[in-house]
Every structure is written in C-alpha cells, then in structure tokens.
Amino acid sequence: MEPYKIAIPDAVLEDLRRRLAQTRWPGQIQSGWDAGTDRSYLKKLCDYWQTGFDWRAQEKALNRFAHFRTEIANLKIHYIHQRSTAPNALPLVITHGWPGSIFEFTKIVGPLADPVAHGGRAEDAFHVVCPSLPGFGFSEPPRAPGFDVKKAAEVVVQLMARLGYARYGAQGGDWGSSVASWLGALDAGHVCGIHLNLVAGRPPEGVADPEAGLTAQEKQYLAHRQEFLKYETGYREIQSTKPQTLGYGLNDSPVGLAGWIVEKFYTWTDCQGDLERRLTPDELLTNLTIYWATQTITSSMRLYYETRKTKNLIPERVEVPVGCAIFPREIYNSPRPWAENVYNIQRWTEMPAGGHFAALEEPELLVEDLRAFYRPLR
Numbered sequence: 016m017e018p019y020k021i022a023i024p025d026a027v028l029e030d031l032r033r034r035l036a037q038t039r040w041p042g043q044i045q046s047g048w049d050a051g052t053d054r055s056y057l058k059k060l061c062d063y064w065q066t067g068f069d070w071r072a073q074e075k076a077l078n079r080f081a082h083f084r085t086e087i088a089n090l091k092i093h094y095i096h097q098r099s100t101a102p103n104a105l106p107l108v109i110t111h112g113w114p115g116s117i118f119e120f121t122k123i124v125g126p127l128a129d130p131v132a133h134g135g136r137a138e139d140a141f142h143v144v145c146p147s148l149p150g151f152g153f154s155e156p157p158r159a160p161g162f163d164v165k166k167a168a169e170v171v172v173q174l175m176a177r178l179g180y181a182r183y184g185a186q187g188g189d190w191g192s193s194v195a196s197w198l199g200a201l202d203a204g205h206v207c208g209i210h211l212n213l214v215a216g217r218p219p220e221g222v223a224d225p226e227a228g229l230t231a232q233e234k235q236y237l238a239h240r241q242e243f244l245k246y247e248t249g250y251r252e253i254q255s256t257k258p259q260t261l262g263y264g265l266n267d268s269p270v271g272l273a274g275w276i277v278e279k280f281y282t283w284t285d286c287q288g289d290l291e292r293r294l295t296p297d298e299l300l301t302n303l304t305i306y307w308a309t310q311t312i313t314s315s316m317r318l319y320y321e322t323r324k325t326k327n328l329i330p331e332r333v334e335v336p337v338g339c340a341i342f343p344r345e346i347y348n349s350p351r352p353w354a355e356n357v358y359n360i361q362r363w364t365e366m367p368a369g370g371h372f373a374a375l376e377e378p379e380l381l382v383e384d385l386r387a388f389y390r391p392l393r
Contacts, residue, residue: 016083016084016085016177017083017084017085018081018082018083019082019083019084019093019153020078020082021074021077021078021082021153022074023070023074023304023308027308028070028308031064031269031304031307031308032065032066034268034269034270035061035062035064035065035269035270036065038061038268038270040054040058040270041054048278048281048282051274051278052273052274052275052277052278052281056277056290057270057273057274057277060273060277060296060299060300061269061270061273063296063300064269064273064300064303064304068296068297068300068304069297070300070301070304073297073300073301073304076121077117077118077121077301080095080097080121080124081095081096081097081098082094082095082096082153083095083096084153084154085174085177087170087173087174087177088149088166088169088170088173089158090149090154090155090156090157090158090170091154091155092146092147092149092154092155092170092174093117093146093147093152093153093154094117094144094145094146094147094174095117095120095124095143095144095145095146096142096143096144096178097124097125097127097128097142097143097144097145098128098142099128099129099140099141099142099143100129100140101129101130101137101138101140103138103140103393104128104140104141104142105140105141105142105182105183105184105207105389105392105393106141106142106144106175106178106180106182106183106184107127107141107142107143107144107183107184107185107186107385107389108144108145108146108171108174108175108183108184108185108186108198109123109143109144109145109185109186109187109191109374110145110146110148110171110185110186110187110190110191110194110195111145111147111148111151111187111189111190111191112187112188112189112190112191112192112213113151113189113190113315113316113318113319114275114276114279114280114302114306114315115189115302115372116147116151116152116302116305116306117145117146117147117152117153118298118301118302118305119302119372119374119375120143120145120374122374122375122378123374123378123381123382124143124145126378126379126382127140127141127143127382127385128140128141128142128143130386133382135382135386138390138393139386139389139390141184141385141389142180144174144175144178144180146170146171146174148167148190148194148315148318149162149167149170149314150162150311150314150315150317150318151311151314151315152305152306152309152311153305153309156311156314156317157314157317160321161321161324161325162317162318162321163318163321163322163324163325163327164190164193164194164197164318164321164322164327164328165197165201165322165325165327167190167194167318168193168194168197168198168201169197169201171185171194171198172198172201172202175202175205176205180205181205182205182206182207183205183206183207184206184207184208184209184210184389184392185198185199185206185208185209185210186209186210186211186212186385187209187210187211187212187213188211188212188213188371188372188373188374189213189371190318191213192211192212192213192214192215192329193322193328193329195209195210195211196209196211196215196329196330196333196357196358197327197329197330199330199333199334199335199337200330200332200333200334201330203334203335206335207335207336207389207392207393208335208336208337208338208361208388208389208392209333209335209336209337209338210337210338210339210340210384210385210388210389211337211338211339211340211358212339212340212341212342212345212373212381213345213346213371214339214341214348214349214354214358215328215329215349215354215357216349216350216352216353216354216355216356216357217353217356217357218353218356219352219353219356228352229350229352230350232365233350233351233352234350236347236348236349236350237350239347239348240347240348243346243347244347247282247346250275250279251319254316254319254320255319255320255322255323256320256323258313258316258317258319258320259313259317261275261313261316262312262313262316265312265313266310266312266313269303269307272303272306272307272312273303275312276302276303276306277290277299277303280293280294280299280372283344283345283346283370283371283372284344284370284371284372284376285342285343285344285368285369285370285376286370293370293372293375293376294372294375294376298375329357330357331357332357333357333358333359334359335359336359336361336392337358337359337360337361337362338360338361338362338363338364338384338385338388338389339351339354339358339360339362339363339364340364340366340373340380340381340384341363341364341365341366342366342368342369342370342371342373342376342377343365343366343367343368343369343370344368344369344370344371345369345370345371346370346371351363361388362384362387362388364384366380366384367380368380
C-alpha cells in the first residue's frame with residue numbers, strides 16, 4: 016500500500032494540446048443537442064481545453080487528498096483514503112460510475128471526513144475511501160476477459176479488508192450503485208448498510224398490472240424510464256457490444272472523447288438546458304483529462320460489455336439496511352415498491368433537485384442524507 020501522487024507528464028499534456036489544435040470538426044445541420052453534442056458548445060469547451068485550462072491547478076487540488084495504490088487481483092488499484100480525526104468515525108467506501116471518476120467526490124470527501132469544519136457534528140464523521148474502479152483513471156485495467164461489476168465489487172471487498180475495516184458502509188451511483196449492492200450481498204458480515212443514488216428495482220411477479228398501487232409520481236418515474244430507454248441508450252448498446260471498435264476513435268481524439276462524454280453530463284444532470292448551471296468547464300475538463308491522460312476510455316467501457324455477458328448487474332436480494340437518495344433528474348428512478356423487491360430499504364429521500372452526478376451537483380444534499388442514514392447504524 017504505497018502513497019500515490021497524480022502527476023501527468025508534460026509530454027502528455029503537450030500532445031493533448033497538439034491534437035486539439037489539429038481537430039477536423041464535422042458539420043452540424045441544426046444547432047442544439049437533439050442530434051448529439053452541440054458543436055458550438057463543444058468547440059468553445061475544447062478551445063479552452065487547448066489554450067486556457069490549467070490541469071496543474073486541478074492536479075494540485077486532487078492531490079490535497081491522500082492517494083494510494085495497492086495490488087489486488089494482480090492489478091494496481093488506486094484509491095483515496097481520507098481518514099478522519101474523529102475517534103468514532105465510520106469507514107465509508109464511495110464508488111464512482113461511468114463516465115465519472117474519483118473527481119466526482121472532491122466536494123464531499125472533506126465534509127464527510129471532517130464534518131465539524133463544514134458545519135456538521137463530529138459524531139457524523141467518516142473515514143472515506145474512494146477507489147478508482149479497475150480500468151478507470153489511475154487503476155490498472157483488467158488484462159483478461161470476464162471482469163464484470165461483481166468482480167469489481169470483489170476487489171473493493173479486498174481493499175476494505177486490507178485497510179483493516181471490519182465494519183463499514185458503502186455508497187454509490189451508476190456503476191457505484193451496482194458495486195455497493197454487491198458489497199451488501201457479498202460482504203454482509205462487514206457492511207453495516209449501503210446508500211444508493213441510483214436505485215434499481217424489479218416489478219412484482221405474477222400480477223396482471225405491475226403498476227397497480229403505484230403513486231402518480233412513481234408512474235411518472237416509469238414513464239421517464241421508458242423515454243430514457245427509447246432515446247438515450249444508444250451509448251450503452253455500443254459499449255455493451257463493441258467497446259473496442261468505439262475505443263479506437265475515443266482513445267485517439269480528445270474532441271471525440273469530449274463529444275462522447277460531455278453529452279452525458281448535459282443529458283443526465285439537472286441543468287435545464289444549460290450545462291454550466293451545474294458544472295463548470297474546469298470540472299468537465301478535469302474529468303475528461305483523467306480519461307485522456309490515463310487512456311482508460313476503452314477499458315472503462317468494457318465494463319458494460321463484460322457485465323452484459325454475465326448479467327451480474329445487481330444481486331437478487333440485498334438484506335443489509337439500504338438508504339436511497341432519489342434525485343428528480345436521475346436517468347431513471349424505480350418506484351419504491353419495485354425497489355423493495357431487491358433491497359431492505361430503511362430510508363427513502365425524495366430530493367428537491369439534482370440528477371445523475373449527485374456528488375457534483377448537490378453535494379450538500381447527498382452529504383446530509385448520508386449522515387442521517389448512517390446515524391442509527393454506527
């Protein structure tokens with residue numbers, strides 16, 4: 016378990032700027048985002064990436080946290096391990112998804128580990144662990160087929176054991192929700208509870224109308240889910256079937272990478288048509304630069320491919336206590352009765368704002384819900 020410092024070589028940054036300068040931009044018939052990432056927005060963002068974005072400042076900000084790497088399953092695994100000074104802090108592992116990274120958690124690590132310094136109470140403190148999933152960011156990619164999200168969770172189980180945490184909580188959204196769910200099933204003897212901000216569910220079996228008894232809000236969730244499945248899952252079908260083919264272009268072109276990822280932040284955040292209401296250019300580009308500099312876009316997308324083959328998205332049942340933070344602009348939300356077919360739900364919070372990237376969009380809401388959920392479990 017070795018201390019790790021993020022330090023992207025100058026040559027990588029110089030090559031990035033050169034590639035940005037030599038971009039061949041495609042045409043666009045109509046302005047806006049309906050057919051994909053808006054060209055005018057992307058060109059402005061990438062011009063800033065080339066000439067104004069200060070990666071070194073972002074790198075310094077990331078390095079204010081305690082970073083480490085250790086070898087698990089023959090892979091070097093990167094993680095933030097921010098220990099609290101509070102005597103009774105609860106260990107909490109927080110796992111990112113796609114197209115995110117450990118950068119997502121930079122607004123919540125401090126308030127969770129040191130609540131007193133952020134207007135909270137010492138008894139709500141956590142020892143915070145944020146791993147980069149294998150194949151994402153600063154963790155090595157798997158070298159053999161079959162590495163699905165369940166295996167990713169097994170790596171996290173080993174990491175928490177290696178850190179000496181016999182009792183801990185877990186949090187996640189997107190792939191992190193799957194990882195946290197598997198932690199609750201695979202390591203129930205050590206996991207005191209899991210907290211999710213993307214909640215899967217399962218309709219009841221053997222009933223004529225699976226929507227019977229649902230509230231109007233829950234039926235609206237299902238309608239939004241159908242809209243998402245109809246218009247917004249092309250990326251998932253490609254990444255689940257031909258990630259290698261897509262990877263050649265995204266690994267070679269920073270504008271291609273930006274176009275692929277930025278659209279998800281535009282569509283999945285609670286931005287109401289203006290992405291920078293939620294995320295600054297520096298935030299978008301810090302996340303993008305992590306993918307670019309580590310060349311992990313292809314390996315990150317492969318997680319879709321492997322998990323589709325094994326069908327190990329979530330366990331059949333999770334019995335440890337579960338807290339659910341329901342953000343209104345999440346890509347989809349399950350009705351609570353459907354979620355209860357999978358999870359032992361002890362807390363269900365309908366949030367007033369926010370989307371898929373809760374830790375970036377609404378860090379205060381997420382932190383307070385985490386504190387409240389884990390208070391009776393400490």
